[in-house]
Amino acid sequence: MPASEQANATPSDAPGLPARRLAASVVDEVLRARVSLDETLERLLPAAGLEPADAALARAIAITAFRRLGTIQHAIDERLDRGSPRNSGPFEPILTAAAAQILFLDVPDHAAVDIAIRQLHEDPRSARYVALGNALLRRLAREREAVLAEAQADPFRDVPEWLAESWSAAYGEEAARAIALSHREEPPLDISVKADAAGWAQKLDGVLLPTGSIRLRSRQSITDLPGFADGAWWVQDAAAALPVRLIAPAPGERIADICAAPGGKTAQLAAAGASVTALDRSAPRLKRLKANLARLGLEAEIVTADATTWKAEPFDAVLLDAPCSATGTIRRHPDVAWTKSEEDRDRLGALQARLLDGAAALVKPGGRLVYCTCSLEPQEGEAQVEAFLARHPQFHRSPVSAHEIGDLAVAIDARGDIRTLPPQLPGETPRLSGWAGFYASRLIRL
Template sequence: MAATARAGALWLLGQVLAEGRLLSELTGTAQHLRLDPAERARAQRLALETLRGLEKADRVVKPYLRKMPPLAVRNVLRLATVELCQGGDAHGVVNEAVAHVRRGKRTAAYGGMVNAVLRKVALEGPAKWAELRVPHLPKWLRQPLAEAWGGATVAAMEAVHFAGAPLDLTVKSDAREWAARLGGALLPTGSVRLTAPGQVSALPGFERGDWWVQDAAAALPVRGLGEVAGLSVLDMCAAPGGKTLQLAAGGADVTALDISEGRLARVHENLARTGLSAAVVTADALAFAGGPFDAVVLDAPCSATGTIRRHPDLPLVQRGEAIGGLIELQAALLDHALTLLKPGGRLLYCTCSLLPDEGECQIEAALARHEGLRVMPGAFDLPGVAPDWRSDDGGLRLRPDYWAERGGMDGFYMACLTRG
């Protein structure tokens, strides 16, 4: 079990790189790291920085290796190299790395090698690191993105991915005041952005539920519905609940639906913390027969390729094989969502994907399948929305390279649909 943040980060790296697990799946199990909340947050940060810099770290270390060591040892070298090349204290980084390797029965023999390699990295690594290119996305993802958006745009996205993501908050009221209080920036679309937040649960306003964590891009879809007070709204794939909270804060009568009881536990926790209310239902969305509703929000299961700046483990774990099945599921969910609307009701469709097949193409296909269905082009005439974010079909296409100088945003596609 982990006793330090670095040991915790190595455990997380092992789960991702050896077990093929996403960091988002480890939220509960991270308690087993036996670290206090602040150190757990540091372990998470170190793991994320290492995953973002994995390609660079491997290139820095490779010239010092005669043969490739086991994965557990490589991960120690990777973590230490990223720290050293980003200005970490050489004495502490190297000593803890060597001690960690020597404690393991299967890795103890590599202690001397790790010490020798990292001493060289401490001296020569930072200069090499600065010369290396920004890490590329894997080919299975980079190729279709280049076809959709062009090579220069993909390179700009990769630069934002490598820089990492600030923390965005959606606040219940007076975003400007909260930006000042938390030492953050008020974004043009109304979110509050923090660049060095530290432990989130220790920030003012967390325990009272004055705000919740939600990327600025993810906060825009619900705003496309406009005034929701008094409306019945189904959040069709609700977990972890950011859009449910937005709807409830706006005065809607919300039903939060999700197939995963475990993921809905986060929704219950967030509702309780913020003092907001919603009916929470565990069920398969395709079999759900409630309503009819004034509006349905369908944040459909997708490849999540728009969230890589916050989840650098995603392209390392996924290989693209599941995208075809996700596209079929999205279409089925969209079709079913239309049956749950009142006459004249609105369907808000969105995905945190950079792939047009999961966004623009889904809407094009839905319009062809359903007579009278149309996109509401003015839905996203919102403060802070730039003209070039608008898609040709009347929706909104967001990309990580937008607001690059501010820290970027998640990739998202969204469109508001109605009949007639």
């Protein structure tokens, strides 16, 4: 029986057991089915019946397990002389979740071990290995400092080999190591505001970034913060807010936001006074976009369609945030590193090319086309634009100037495109430093 089938709480559960049970179930399902951690947690959480504090603990355990999965797996494998036992049911995900607590979270060792043992007893297949699991976890607790020191000496320990090779080839080994290390840190939380960024930074005890985004120091619940209910701002990574700066929307301009959900860039465009058409093929995701715009008091025409074939009167500007491997978001979504592959990247590359071709047909003469992805892979960014320009000689690149993005010249490559890397943008603390890996290029139609 998969661990996901054991996630529900029962009245006789020991304190803390339902949260750990859910965390192990999420780890198990994400690794087996190669699905999103957030989507899996959202689907399993209602039936788990957890209080908010336990739900937060389950999420923290699961995210930490994926953020440091390479270290955890290496530490466990080194201490299993014969490898993980076969036909052991949820043995591996339970130990992975427990190891995440022992090595990286502020959880008493005895609590992590004792509850993991209870979990192992719940399935006949893993119950046969209770003694092995108990010994292994207690050994990890004793040898924690050695495990962490060994991992610190190897920045690529928590990075799949194909990604380490890709980043080293694209940016050099030193930069690739810095990317890998930055992904070990808790991510910052940024917001975009409709107006008065300096005022809201002060009200929310945030840092006003050079690009105009606000980075929150607080870990308080987003919905409890001033201005959320009033629709004054929305959550959006600072790097993800840059492509709209390249559009430079003017009031009244007709602008299409392609692959728009969940709507952060749509909100930016609408807040600037543009007449926005937000297009996505996913009706459920557009429903979320519509709800976000309603909270913000902003409007856009919402269209459910396939952007590769959709036709409309040409726009003043088109923004295409294409589906991608999302490797630039690994710091916030560490499961991406373990659920995506080179094959996924290449498959998505073909879709990106078709979307670019479709977007080109929607740009009027003299109009702007901004292509962007939240990927660190050049195949999904720089290479796509070069291939597009070869196919479409009626377009040319419009290089980005540093003053357009807060004088952050470090985020502009030799071609004049935006290429943000996670170690950029130093801040007050490691948590308040860095941003997502993003690529954006501005193209003008002749």
